[in-house]
Amino acid sequence: MRFWMKALACAGLLTGGAGQAQAAWWQAQTRHFTVYGEGNDAKLRGFAERLEKFDFLLRTLTGVDNPEAGAPVKVYLLSNDGKVRALARNPNIGGLYATSDRNAFAVLSREAKSGKFDAGAEEVLFHEYAHHFMLHHFPAAYPAWYVEGFAEFFSVVKFQPDGAIQFGLVPMARVPGLVLASPYPVKNLFARNTDGLSLRDGDRYYGTAWLLTHFYQYDKTGRREEIKRYLDDIARGVPDLKPDSYFAGGLDGLEKDLKAYMRSRLSGSVFRPTTMQTGAIDVRPVDEAQGALVEDELRLISAPRTEDLPGIVTKVRATVAKYPASAYALALLAEAEWAAEEKESALADADRAVALDPRSARGHAVRAEALLEKAQDSGSAEDWKAALTAIVSANRADTEDPVPLALFYRYHAMRGGQMPQIGYDGLRKAFSLLPQNPSYRMNFAHALSIRGDYAQASALLDPIAYSPHGSDMRESVLRLKAELDAKAAEKAKGNPAPAP
Numbered sequence: 001m002r003f004w005m006k007a008l009a010c011a012g013l014l015t016g017g018a019g020q021a022q023a024a025w026w027q028a029q030t031r032h033f034t035v036y037g038e039g040n041d042a043k044l045r046g047f048a049e050r051l052e053k054f055d056f057l058l059r060t061l062t063g064v065d066n067p068e069a070g071a072p073v074k075v076y077l078l079s080n081d082g083k084v085r086a087l088a089r090n091p092n093i094g095g096l097y098a099t100s101d102r103n104a105f106a107v108l109s110r111e112a113k114s115g116k117f118d119a120g121a122e123e124v125l126f127h128e129y130a131h132h133f134m135l136h137h138f139p140a141a142y143p144a145w146y147v148e149g150f151a152e153f154f155s156v157v158k159f160q161p162d163g164a165i166q167f168g169l170v171p172m173a174r175v176p177g178l179v180l181a182s183p184y185p186v187k188n189l190f191a192r193n194t195d196g197l198s199l200r201d202g203d204r205y206y207g208t209a210w211l212l213t214h215f216y217q218y219d220k221t222g223r224r225e226e227i228k229r230y231l232d233d234i235a236r237g238v239p240d241l242k243p244d245s246y247f248a249g250g251l252d253g254l255e256k257d258l259k260a261y262m263r264s265r266l267s268g269s270v271f272r273p274t275t276m277q278t279g280a281i282d283v284r285p286v287d288e289a290q291g292a293l294v295e296d297e298l299r300l301i302s303a304p305r306t307e308d309l310p311g312i313v314t315k316v317r318a319t320v321a322k323y324p325a326s327a328y329a330l331a332l333l334a335e336a337e338w339a340a341e342e343k344e345s346a347l348a349d350a351d352r353a354v355a356l357d358p359r360s361a362r363g364h365a366v367r368a369e370a371l372l373e374k375a376q377d378s379g380s381a382e383d384w385k386a387a388l389t390a391i392v393s394a395n396r397a398d399t400e401d402p403v404p405l406a407l408f409y410r411y412h413a414m415r416g417g418q419m420p421q422i423g424y425d426g427l428r429k430a431f432s433l434l435p436q437n438p439s440y441r442m443n444f445a446h447a448l449s450i451r452g453d454y455a456q457a458s459a460l461l462d463p464i465a466y467s468p469h470g471s472d473m474r475e476s477v478l479r480l481k482a483e484l485d486a487k488a489a490e491k492a493k494g495n496p497a498p499a500p
Contacts, residue, residue, distance in 0.1 A: 025291035030072075031055075031279040036286065036294060037077040037110065044077075045283050047122070050159055051075070052278035054126055057165050057271055058133050058154065071400060071433045073132060074105040075125065076298060081109045083295070087302055092199055095124030097131065099437040100301035101403050104132055107298060123171065127155040135436045140235035141462035144193035148206055149213030156268075163276065168217060168268030174210055177203030178262065184208040186255035190243045193467070208258075215261050222248070223257055237459070289326035292319050300336050309340035320349075327357030334366040343370060354393075364394035365403045372407070376414055387411060402430035402440065409447070419450070438464050438473060445484075454488035 028035040028048035032055050037044045059065070078084055081094070084107055088096045096107040106128050108121040130151040134142075142150075152174065158166040177200070184204040189212070197205055216227045230246040244250035286294075296315050304312060313336045320329045330353035337346035347370040353363030368390035375383035388411055394404035409427040412419050424447060431444040441460060448457040461484075464477045 024288075025286040025294055027284060027286050029282040029284075032072055033075055034072050035075045035077065038079055045281055047077070048281050048283075049278060050122065051125070051129070052281075053159060053165060053276065054129065054154075054157060055133075056273070056276055056278060057157070057167060058130065060271070060273070062133075062137065064133075064137050071103060071402070073129065074103050076105065076107045076294065077110045077121070078107060078295070079110055084109050087295075087298055095121065095128060096302065097128035098302060099434060101406075101437065101439070102401060102434075104434065104436050105298075105301070107302075122157075123155045123173070126157055127151045130154040132436055135463055139435065139460075139463045141237060141466040142231065143190065143234055144466070145189045145205075145209040145212060146231060147467075148194070149209035149211075149216075152206055152210035153213045153217065163273065165271045165273075166268055167271060168214065170266055170268075171207075171210060174203060174207030178207040178211065183211060183255075183259065183262065186212070186258060187251045190251060211262055212258060214266065215258055218267075219261065221257075223254065226254075237462075287326070287328065289319065289323035289329045292323070293329060293332055296336075297332055300332070300339065304339075309336070312336050313340050313342065325356065327353045327360045327363065330356065331360050331362035331366065334363060338366050338369060343373070346370060358393075359397045361394050361398035361401045361404065364390055364397055365401070365407065368394055368404070368407050372411060372414065384411075384415065400433060402433045402437075405430035405433075406440065406443065409443070419447075424451075442473075442477070449484060449487075452491065454484045454491060458484035458488060 025036055025038055026044055028037075028044050030048050030052045033048060033051045035044060035048045035051070037047075078087075084096060085091050085093060087107060094109070098105060106125055108125055110121065128151070130153075131147070134147065134150055152171055153168060156167075156169040156171045158169065160166065182204070184201065184207070186208070189205065189208055194202065194205060212227075216224055226247050230241075230243065233241060233246075247254045249256070285291075293316060296312060296319070299308070299312050300316075313333070316329070316333045316336050320326070320333050323329050330349050334346045334350035334353060337343075337349060346366055350363045350366035350370065353360045354367065357363070368387055371383065371387035371390050375387045391404050391407045391411055394401065395408070398404075405426040409419075409423045409430075412423040427440075427444055427447055431440045434440055441464060445457040445460040448454075448460065458481050461477050461481050464474055465481050467474055
């Protein structure tokens with residue numbers, strides 16, 4: 001998910017000039033985050049602490065009582081806005097949130113915001129983490145305006161010296177779009193997602209989504225119940241909803257009241273926790289080789305274009321030449337080579353990585369990918385055994401890495417025959433570790449459909465099918481959901497489900 005904001009003056013390029021000093025990278029590890037930044041200063045620890053407090057706020061307000069659910073989110077603080085935009089290949093964003101096959105991650109700039117009406121790094125991250133949190137704990141088919149409005153509602157948070165947390169505050173970056181350009185029409189807000197919006201209309205859309213969500217949270221009239229009933233029916237999958245029928249006076253009536261609400265004095269809330277256990281924060285320097293690879297690794301995991309992969313391989317290879325004893329660097333090189341279709345080199349460098357560090361889950365995973373392909377081509381029992389051994393080694397190296405778990409399911413699927421329960425269990429755990437990753441969600445839904453769990457498979461696809469952001473995957477998922485819903489209806493009539 002990418003965060004709309006007004007374009008700021010571009011500051012800096014993706015790579016520094018010749019002779020420019022390279023700052024050391026440090027990391028702050030907390031229960032739910034790993035924050036990477038250049039330079040060891042109090043800001044990194046303070047930023048990580050505020051992230052944990054924000055997570056605590058969300059969990060308390062939404063009633064989520066499992067503090068360990070999900071893999072930690074990685075947060076990268078780059079030195080300037082230009083690097084973030086170059087990485088995202090988008091000049092109009094202030095931050096990037098995405099998932100790799102291992103982690104959810106966010107990329108932000110350390111630069112201070114340039115004015116009152118710009119979004120700073122923390123606002124961007126709080127917006128994106130609210131998306132992450134909703135998708136993990138409340139993955140329903142919410143309308144696009146509420147998905148974005150929920151994230152905007154929690155984007156502006158202030159931490160007080162006495163431990164109080166203010167939230168629900170006005171996001172000043174949205175004020176110009178709301179006040180100077182006017183709110184986005186409510187009928188259009190309900191009818192569409194964020195696809196194809198201009199920068200101006202994007203600001204109006206997000207601002208109005210925030211305003212309607214704020215109205216929903218604080219309105220004392222019957223509108224709150226109307227919106228709640230509408231959202232509940234959307235989440236339950238009620239077919240053929242007609243938004244006008246939920247609101248007195250239809251959507252026109254809702255818009256009239258919303259505009260009146262905007263003219264009132266808008267305030268937020270204050271959360272005063274009696275206890276807040278954010279846990280220990282461990283700040284330490286990043287390994288020198290890993291620090292040298294941070295930006296190249298980000299390029300590799302941020303959906304690079306095919307034509308960019310050879311350049312990434314070349315840069316990582318140059319770093320490996322400087323740090324030949326780094327298993328981390330070799331494993332990353334193997335991963336880059338595999339992505340770039342340099343398969344023999346990938347297997348050789350993965351072998352080198354695990355020889356240096358038998359606990360390199362990344363190195364074992366690349367080996368498994370290569371050996372699975374070899375086994376499929378040869379059909380040799382020995383090759384299948386080697387592939388399985390590599391998968392098991394990767395899992396033992398890191399039991400919380402979803403990649404080996406997904407590879408284990410793929411191994412059994414490629415071998416054919418009935419899928420063992422342990423295969424399903426592995427895929428289920430991979431999905432539970434990173435439900436924000438659309439591939440894991442798709443694969444697990446497919447596995448459920450094979451077992452005849454059509455209704456559950458369809459519901460699992462809701463966050464993709466009704467995402468605020470368009471994609472080819474979303475369109476194909478909408479078609480797939482229609483097929484699954486038809487099969488679920490047939491099963492409900494008493495027709496037997498096919499054997500898994």
